[in-house]
Amino acid sequence: GDSVTQMEGPVTLSEEAFLTINCTYTATGYPSLFWYVQYPGEGLQLLLKATKADDKGSNKGFEATYRKETTSFHLEKGSVQVSDSAVYFCALYTSGTYKYIFGTGTRLKVLA
Amino acid sequence: DGGITQSPKYLFRKEGQNVTLSCEQNLNHDAMYWYRQDPGQGLRLIYYSQIVNDFQKGDIAEGYSVSREKKESFPLTVTSAQKNPTAFYLCASSTSGGAGNTEAFFGQGTRLTVV
Numbered sequence: 001g002d003s004v005t006q007m008e009g010p011v012t013l014s015e016e017a018f019l020t021i022n023c024t025y026t027a028t029g030y031p032s033l034f035w036y037v038q039y040p041g042e043g044l045q046l047l048l049k050a051t052k053a054d055d056k057g058s059n060k061g062f063e064a065t066y067r068k069e070t071t072s073f074h075l076e077k078g079s080v081q082v083s084d085s086a087v088y089f090c091a092l093y094t095s096g097t098y099k100y101i102f103g104t105g106t107r108l109k110v111l112a
Numbered sequence: 113d114g115g116i117t118q119s120p121k122y123l124f125r126k127e128g129q130n131v132t133l134s135c136e137q138n139l140n141h142d143a144m145y146w147y148r149q150d151p152g153q154g155l156r157l158i159y160y161s162q163i164v165n166d167f168q169k170g171d172i173a174e175g176y177s178v179s180r181e182k183k184e185s186f187p188l189t190v191t192s193a194q195k196n197p198t199a200f201y202l203c204a205s206s207t208s209g210g211a212g213n214t215e216a217f218f219g220q221g222t223r224l225t226v227v
């Protein structure tokens with residue numbers, strides 16, 4: 001079945017460092033891809049999305065490109081801030097299954 | 113403001129009791145979902161519904177039940193048959209099961225603890 005694999009955390013970075021969180025997927029058909037962020041004790045918020053191959057989603061300095069050839073959707077940010085500390089989830093949706101499938105999440109901690 | 117409201121935020125259950133978690137949305141979304149989140153783990157799908165009066169089991173439906181009598185409401189009951197119910201429960205909604213180019217919107221979650 002469909003699945004999402006993302007790098008295990010925690011990831012600890014200094015402020016202004018470059019961030020990459022890897023995400024790969026397995027899906028039948030052509031999924032839409034998402035990155036969500038979760039702050040402690042809260043629900044998930046959409047960070048960015050991409051709906052077809054080669055699309056780039058971006059928001060708040062974060063970017064991810066839908067790579068069909070490598071089945072990947074890696075999250076990047078050029079300069080992280082302490083306020084970016086959270087758990088990040090990669091997810092996919094296929095209309096054939098009507099379900100959102102999530103990765104296990106990657107905890108990011110940014111130190112001042 | 114439009115959104116998804118989950119209540120209560122914290123819930124304590126005694127062994128052997130059934131409890132119901134509320135999820136209401138005013139986004140006019142057709143599809144609704146329940147996920148369970150355990151510490152350090154991802155989200156696991158419990159039940160989902162694409163339309164009123166219809167719902168499907170997710171990956172971990174055992175010990176849970178749902179209803180979808182109204183478009184805006186999708187309550188989850190955690191029954192006594194669920195052996196390890198302590199977790200963080202998240203409700204979500206989206207515009208349509210067939211519209212894959214849209215995101216799911218999440219509530220703030222309910223933290224259930226068995227005492």
